[in-house]
Amino acid sequence: MEQYDVGIIGSGPAGLAAAIEIEKNGLSQIIIERENRPGGILKQCIHDGFGLHRFKERLSGPEYAERFLTEVINKKIPIYKNTFVTEIKKDKDGFVLTLVNSDKSIFETHVKALILANGCRERTAKQVFIHGTRPSGVYTAGTAQYFVNISGYLPCKKCVILGSGDIGLIMARRLTLEGAEVCGVYEAKSMPSGLTRNIAQCLNDFDIPLHLSSTVTKIHGNERVEAVTVQKVDGHFNPIDGTEEVIECDGLILSVGLIPENELAKSLGVQMDYHTKGPIVNQRLMTNVKGVFSCGNALHVNDLVDYVSESAEIAARGAVKHIKKQDREEQINVLFDDSKFLYIVPQKINIKDLDEDIIFYFRSKEIVKDAVVKIKAGDVEIFKRKYPSIKPPEMECACLNIKDIDFSTENQITFEMKI
Amino acid sequence: MKKITCIVCPKGCEMTVNQQNGKIIVTGNSCKRGEKFAVDEMLHPTRTLQSTVKTIYKQMPRISVKTNNVIPKDKIFKVMNEIAKVNVKNKLKNGDVIIKDVLNLGVDVISTVDMNLYIN
Numbered sequence: 001m002e003q004y005d006v007g008i009i010g011s012g013p014a015g016l017a018a019a020i021e022i023e024k025n026g027l028s029q030i031i032i033e034r035e036n037r038p039g040g041i042l043k044q045c046i047h048d049g050f051g052l053h054r055f056k057e058r059l060s061g062p063e064y065a066e067r068f069l070t071e072v073i074n075k076k077i078p079i080y081k082n083t084f085v086t087e088i089k090k091d092k093d094g095f096v097l098t099l100v101n102s103d104k105s106i107f108e109t110h111v112k113a114l115i116l117a118n119g120c121r122e123r124t125a126k127q128v129f130i131h132g133t134r135p136s137g138v139y140t141a142g143t144a145q146y147f148v149n150i151s152g153y154l155p156c157k158k159c160v161i162l163g164s165g166d167i168g169l170i171m172a173r174r175l176t177l178e179g180a181e182v183c184g185v186y187e188a189k190s191m192p193s194g195l196t197r198n199i200a201q202c203l204n205d206f207d208i209p210l211h212l213s214s215t216v217t218k219i220h221g222n223e224r225v226e227a228v229t230v231q232k233v234d235g236h237f238n239p240i241d242g243t244e245e246v247i248e249c250d251g252l253i254l255s256v257g258l259i260p261e262n263e264l265a266k267s268l269g270v271q272m273d274y275h276t277k278g279p280i281v282n283q284r285l286m287t288n289v290k291g292v293f294s295c296g297n298a299l300h301v302n303d304l305v306d307y308v309s310e311s312a313e314i315a316a317r318g319a320v321k322h323i324k325k326q327d328r329e330e331q332i333n334v335l336f337d338d339s340k341f342l343y344i345v346p347q348k349i350n351i352k353d354l355d356e357d358i359i360f361y362f363r364s365k366e367i368v369k370d371a372v373v374k375i376k377a378g379d380v381e382i383f384k385r386k387y388p389s390i391k392p393p394e395m396e397c398a399c400l401n402i403k404d405i406d407f408s409t410e411n412q413i414t415f416e417m418k419i
Numbered sequence: 420m421k422k423i424t425c426i427v428c429p430k431g432c433e434m435t436v437n438q439q440n441g442k443i444i445v446t447g448n449s450c451k452r453g454e455k456f457a458v459d460e461m462l463h464p465t466r467t468l469q470s471t472v473k474t475i476y477k478q479m480p481r482i483s484v485k486t487n488n489v490i491p492k493d494k495i496f497k498v499m500n501e502i503a504k505v506n507v508k509n510k511l512k513n514g515d516v517i518i519k520d521v522l523n524l525g526v527d528v529i530s531t532v533d534m535n536l537y538i539n
Contacts, residue, residue, distance in 0.1 A: 196431030
């Protein structure tokens, strides 16, 4: 059986950044990628705005991926492409991965630590409740993006977009540029899910209307989408009778949320956080299963790829420390009021490992003006910042060093938000 | 008075622009880039454009491209028409020029992908 120090699942922005960090530390590794081209979703994200934090440049998705991929190729870090992980089993000094590809058929590989960098999935038509038929022409925004940007097909000529997630907004612009008509973006919530700048540059620039507190309630058509019914919704997302409007179109694009993919993690007994829908981790991004790390969109859905790469590097350094058996453990909980915060990552802090700065990622539950966020270790305030505006689509970070806190009495970290 | 959402960075500041005695006054921005964007947006709005072009390669039927500088906002669809005419017949690197000085705008359409990384 092949043996490596680290196995990385996925070669998107998280997997590639993790691999480079592992390489810097001189450990052996294998990247496993199920597609035939590395780069993950960035390959089809041809729009710009990637890497503003990290490179201070506005890169397109393929350009951002290439910065990392070139280094991975130059360093000769091995990637198994077109390869699926069918099973992972824990043994006494690591994990046995069962892999399948067309070159080697079914084979096993042993790794001492595992970095789950396998991203997230789009919520599909089956996961949202819409009446009517299921003709062709109903796509998730990511599938539509794949058709247009990778394959070169226009998936529809006149469409309605349900959900105001960033990919939906980006696709509203993209389909318009390629000659399709986008009748409107419908969002059941009373606020948009995507970044404000994407509302501006993808919808407003092209006079595409955004209908808040509205949703698609029915799909019409047999072979192909012929129309959809849209309706206003009340505060509990229930459609309001009498507000129905039928819009003729040949496509419905869904941008109704992303969910971290964690089937492999769950099979290993990794505990999940229902706020993030990703694993519960400590500041090294290690899960409750020792040696299993999670990063990028598999951990929680990020709005910027820069954070994805950053989290992958943290996970990689954690894996190095784990393999070198330098990690001792005594964990405390990070607590927050979930009426104010959507989530906080990491959810636990290992207080035996406080030498390095700790990055907290968090999102507010609602749009709040002039919010003050405080972080306390026990009763000691360790962070306080005023936010003129804090909103769920825009993730916030706090980078803290808490090595001087006496944790013999302070046995929890608490997030507070004052309005 | 005009409200403008800044698109320079993901922060997306909501800015207000006022014209007083021929001067443009910007408020609500958090940095100088935002102020410049707001002034440009009032006088001559521009955007960078990203799209894809056709290739002859089966493994990579489309490649991603962008304008290497901003173009006037009202020229976006005209540049898209030029981009639609392209068929790439050799393996391009990131930054290779695909359309030189598109529509005499002083801006090139360039590749944003190194095809050699993906095609054997």
